[in-house]
Amino acid sequence: DAGITQSPRHKVTETGTPVTLRCHQTENHRYMYWYRQDPGHGLRLIHYSYGVKDTDKGEVSDGYSVSRSKTEDFLLTLESATSSQTSVYFCAISEQTGNEQFFGPGTRLTVL
Amino acid sequence: DQQVKQNSPSLSVQEGRISILNCDYTNSMFDYFLWYKKYPAEGPTFLISISSIKDKNEDGRFTVFLNKSAKHLSLHIVPSQPGDSAVYFCAASEAGSYQLTFGKGTKLSVIP
Incomplete structure (x- = not known):
């Protein structure tokens, strides 16, 4: 299994509070991604990174920001959480574009 | 507009029989296709891929078929085993693209 960890694995927070999710990889892969999974929507890309300090928006980026200061870490921040951001968040990594992506175990976030 | 469609939300198959999961796509620029398997409370696991x-x-027991003219791919699992019970996601990407576009998933239940 690819070495990908996510923290925390579960979080309950209140509307309006900031939240940061962490993804850590030990594979030294260049590309990292954040997805959210919701019933009836499959997996949707939030943001991705193609190198240290190089990031870009995905399909559902509103309300989220990311940072990547080291190859191994990719942070997803919800500046002011809303109930619509209740979801399961997955981090993924890949060596190159056009290759398969490997996913972390996920973080279940509940915003009350 | 959904570019990758899995029209069957669920499928039940007897153990030992063949499972056929289907996926249709609309974007003719897609040239790489993947299947992922997902168990509850885990991240998606890469299963098999196919180039255009x-x-x-x-x-092994998994075969993916691609029909480019029909913009259709299918995953065959033979013989099906109870451990194959999971949600299966179809995904696609364009050449050189970082982004995977996922279908909504099909829940496969293999009945002993």
Whole structure:
């Protein structure tokens, strides 16, 4: 299994509070991604990174920001959480574009 | 507009029989296709992929077929086992693209 960890694995927070999710990889892969999974929507890309300090928006980026200061870490921040951001968040990594992506175990976030 | 469609939300199959999961796509620029398997409370696991230059790829009990003219791919699992019970996601990407576009998933139940 690819070495990908996510923290925390579960979080309950209140509307309006900031939240940061962490993804850590030990594979030294260049590309990292954040997805959210919701019933009836499959997996949707939030943001991705193609190198240290190089990031870009995905399909559902509103309300989220990311940072990547080291190859191994990719942070997803919800500046002011809303109930619509209740979801399961997955981090993924890949060596190159056009290759398969490997996913972390996920973080279940509940915003009350 | 959904570019990758899995029209069957669920499928039940007897153990030992063949499972056929289907996926349709609308974007003619897609040239790489993947299947992922997902168990509850875990991240998606890469299963098998196929490039648009092929029409079939096999890996053990799993075979993916691609029909480019029909913009259709299918995953065959033979023989099906109870441990195959999971949600299966179809995904696709364009050449050189970082982004995977996922279908909504099909829940496969293999009945002993």
